[in-house]
Every structure is written in C-alpha cells, then in structure tokens.
Amino acid sequence: MSFLAWRDIAVRYKQTAIGVLWAILRPALTLLVFVAFRRMAGLRQDGTDDVVLVLAAVLPWQLFSSALSDASTSLIGNTSLISKVYFPRLIVPLSAVATALVDFLITLVLLAAVMVWYSTPLDARVLALPLFVAQCALLALGLGTLLAALTVKYRDFRYVVPFGIQLGLFVSPVGFETAQVPERWRAAYSLNPVAGIIDGFRWSLLGAPLEANVVVASMVMTVLSLVAGVWYFRRTERGFADAI
Numbered sequence: 001m002s003f004l005a006w007r008d009i010a011v012r013y014k015q016t017a018i019g020v021l022w023a024i025l026r027p028a029l030t031l032l033v034f035v036a037f038r039r040m041a042g043l044r045q046d047g048t049d050d051v052v053l054v055l056a057a058v059l060p061w062q063l064f065s066s067a068l069s070d071a072s073t074s075l076i077g078n079t080s081l082i083s084k085v086y087f088p089r090l091i092v093p094l095s096a097v098a099t100a101l102v103d104f105l106i107t108l109v110l111l112a113a114v115m116v117w118y119s120t121p122l123d124a125r126v127l128a129l130p131l132f133v134a135q136c137a138l139l140a141l142g143l144g145t146l147l148a149a150l151t152v153k154y155r156d157f158r159y160v161v162p163f164g165i166q167l168g169l170f171v172s173p174v175g176f177e178t179a180q181v182p183e184r185w186r187a188a189y190s191l192n193p194v195a196g197i198i199d200g201f202r203w204s205l206l207g208a209p210l211e212a213n214v215v216v217a218s219m220v221m222t223v224l225s226l227v228a229g230v231w232y233f234r235r236t237e238r239g240f241a242d243a244i
Contacts, residue, residue, distance in 0.1 A: 052114055055111055063137065068165065073161075074092045127204075136194075144229070150232075178211060196219065199214055199215060200215060
C-alpha cells in the first residue's frame with residue numbers, strides 16, 4: 001500500500017511548477033470563495049473570524065472529497081496492475097485515501113499559520129481532532145470502495161461521482177454553520193455525514209457549538225458506509241480483473 005501511495009503522490013506533482021504547493025493552493029482558493037460568500041450574505045460569527053471558521057471546514061471537506069474521488073476511480077486507474085498481478089484489491093482504494101491524508105497533513109500548515117495570524121486559542125478539545133480526521137478518512141474509504149467496485153461494472157459512476165462531490169460541497173456546512181440550518185430541516189440535514197465531521201473539526205479547533213445528534217448520526221453513517229463498502233468490494237473483487 002505504501003508503494004502505491006508513494007507512486008500516486010509522485011505522479012500527482014510530477015512536472016508541476018509549484019509541486020506540493022498545489023495541496024495548499026486548492027483549499028486557499030476555496031477559502032477565498034466561501035469567505036466572500038459569507039461576507040456578502042452577512043453570515044458573521046461572533047468571536048471567530050470568517051477566515052478561520054471557513055478554513056476549519058475546508059480542510060476536512062478537501063480530505064473527504066479528494067479521498068473519495070481518488071478511491072472511486074482507483075481500480076480503473078490501475079487497470080494494467082489489476083489485470084496482470086494478483087494482490088488484495090482493497091489495497092488500491094486504501095492507497096488513494098492514504099495519498100489524500102498526506103495532502104491533508106500539508107494543508108494543516110496553512111491552518112496553523114492562519115490560526116496563529118488571527119491569535120486563535122486552543123484548548124484540550126484539540127486532542128479530539130485526530131478522531132474526526134480518522135472518521136473523515138474512514139467515511140471516504142467506505143464510500144470510495146463501494147463506488148470503486150461499482151465503477152468497474154458501471155462506468156457511468158465516473159461522471160456521477162464528480163457531480164455528487166460538487167453538490168456535496170454546497171450542502172455541507174463549509175460556508176455556513178449547522179446551527180444556521182432551519183430547525184425543521186435539521187433532522188434531514190444530520191443525514192449528511194460530512195456535516196458532523198466538519199462540526200467536530202470546528203469544535204476541536206475553535207470551540208464552536210457541537211450538536212450531539214448531528215455528530216452521532218455522522219458516526220453511524222460512517223460505520224454503515226464502511227461496512228457496506230468493504231462488504232460489496234470483497235464480494236465483487238474476484239471479477240475485477242475480467243470486468244476491467
């Protein structure tokens with residue numbers, strides 16, 4: 001798995017002018033867009049600057065979306081390897097998620113710099129941050145393995161997944177807070193597992209309010225996604241070499 005992850009990292013930034021700085025540039029540009037949106041919409045947060053609030057949500061979203069996108073296409077992206085060499089196929093989407101985690105660690109440098117610039121204090125809650133990082137990676141792995149297996153059989157998913165990720169960005173609390181969702185929609189909104197992860201990041205880093213029902217629903221959805229994804233992947237992996 002480490003070999004595949006290292007290869008993916010090398011290929012991603014090979015022959016690029018700024019190399020790994022792309023890992024920081026992408027969330028930085030997303031940050032600028034959503035900060036501008038918040039200020040035009042008048043969505044201000046007392047006690048926390050918009051830049052810190054949005055960046056604390058952009059990072060987990062970037063981790064989830066990159067890991068999910070790469071994992072979902074990981075099998076068809078390694079056609080020659082899968083058709084010629086036998087190895088546990090689950091390693092392929094796992095390496096895609098590992099690559100996304102490396103990018104995430106790089107973007108933490110940006111978050112740390114912004115928090116220092118805005119003198120954002122930390123407390124003991126920051127110790128819970130690795131738990132939400134792990135949950136984000138496991139959610140992406142669960143959905144990614146399911147979509148990777150489905151993409152082998154139905155290539156339409158190559159077009160469905162990017163659209164779903166784009167839509168998910170706007171329905172997740174990146175440019176706004178979960179508390180700003182109308183009460184009558186809150187139960188349905190809690191079914192978005194990324195919402196609980198983003199809220200967890202903001203709670204760990206900024207001390208933002210944390211709604212227990214949203215976090216619990218997110219954890220349940222993560223477990224269900226991981227179990228369903230790995231089960232379907234293992235059930236169909238014997239036919240990958242023929243179908244791919």
